[in-house]
Amino acid sequence: MTSLAATDQGLLRQYLVLTKPRVTQLAVFCAVIGMFLATPGLPDLKRVVFATLGIWLLAAAAFAINCLIEQEVDARMLRTARRPTARGTILPQQVLMLSGLLGGAGMLVLYNLVNPLTMWLTFATFVGYAIIYTVILKPRTPQNIVIGGLSGAMPPALGWAAVANAVPAEAWALVLIIFIWTPPHFWALALYRSKDYEKAGLPMLPITHGPEYTRLQILLYSCALLACTLIPYALRMSGLLYLVAALVLGGVFLRYAWRLYRDYSDALSRSMFRYSILYLALLFGALLIDHWLGLLLT
Template identity: 65%
Template structure:
């Protein structure tokens, strides 16, 4: 998901600079998917203790996700400075020093870890820290600058929020959260490659081997199209496994076919405006798909 630069003239406040490091729009979607995982882990309406764990879990996951985002800004500050999309970040502009960014990231991570350990459970803590390492270290430091499959491989850490949410409430894991993880994992490539298509020059300038840079525009468009169909198939699994009902199935089909339509149009003929629309639709797609899962979860069984 793209970020929105701080608006207004002059240098933003110190608070705004630190807040921008957390990539708030990205983290909001992460926490949203984690909360969906929490809700689906409870057979009925959560009791008081479950509500407490859900609240503490959401806060802890938010803090560690924000810490990973801040660490990403620190590591990529020189790359960000060369890219139009990210040159506004406080670390790229030198408004925050590496020491300040690192200290902020460590403080957020420590606070989130303490909350998860004391008020949630150790499983959620270790899974969330592993996700931090997967995104901030494995993806940012290793995969992103070395392989055009960075999004595919690194997408595993970005797909973890429902698993974290499920673990926060249940204290254990079954097949259901991993199925939700699979959906986000398959959603990630067409989402980011749609962005990369109209930002290819930016990535090339920064020296990052994104798929449009290494394999070309046409190949990337084909991959986006193919992934939308694979994603559609995966989103039917919750219904086929009895995890959801007809309401979700209808939403998954409607949203999935719409995404495939975007992918088909993009594959047949490239247009920058269409690539932008595909990217922004992909964000709404994931949010609405998981919202449909949540609503379906609370629909009476007889209606489902």
């Protein structure tokens, strides 16, 4: 019995790894921010809970499919070689069953307990990431993360749709921020993991165009990102608190990009990658705090 329980726990742990929980958490966090920004007051908490659950389930399903499709590529990369699919410790049928159950449950929750618009948008995001990005773009073009980044940028729109049953310009402004953030975030990773990507046969920008060109692109996208983060203030979605946070956080991001361009090191590239994750969480957190502060002052 003890051995059987340990085996079950091991399988559950492998299933959890396939859903990429850290990435899922950041995506769901951005979706929740969209939910709270979609209404002048507090959104219906029951809707928030069900929307969060449904979006998490479909995101987890997409990541599981991604791991299955890329199992051979992952096995050749140090960063991903420990994934269950890469090690062959879990069967493809099990991954498909996991993804089907999670994705199906997510669609049912969103359709019946949130609204059909959110379900279809989230399903389109699933297809965009699991199929269009993973199967078509990633192995074929160094612009994979630019084009495919749209699916990863969708969570704020999904959250907005869940509460407002619509996706106005304000929601797309948040999508744009994540869309522009994605290339420098991933290219910083690709720079210090370039040997891994080359070994895996993936046409990442540092391999196809060289590290110096990649660093220039990171710098240019970082400038564009700083400009895009000012859009919520320009649209009067936010006030001075968010504006100051966007300028300070963006200034640090831009400084990383400039240093990376002028004096590259793997350690600096790794630091920028880690900061980029913290940056996005703090930026969207500042947007929410500013929103609530505005409500308290009115």
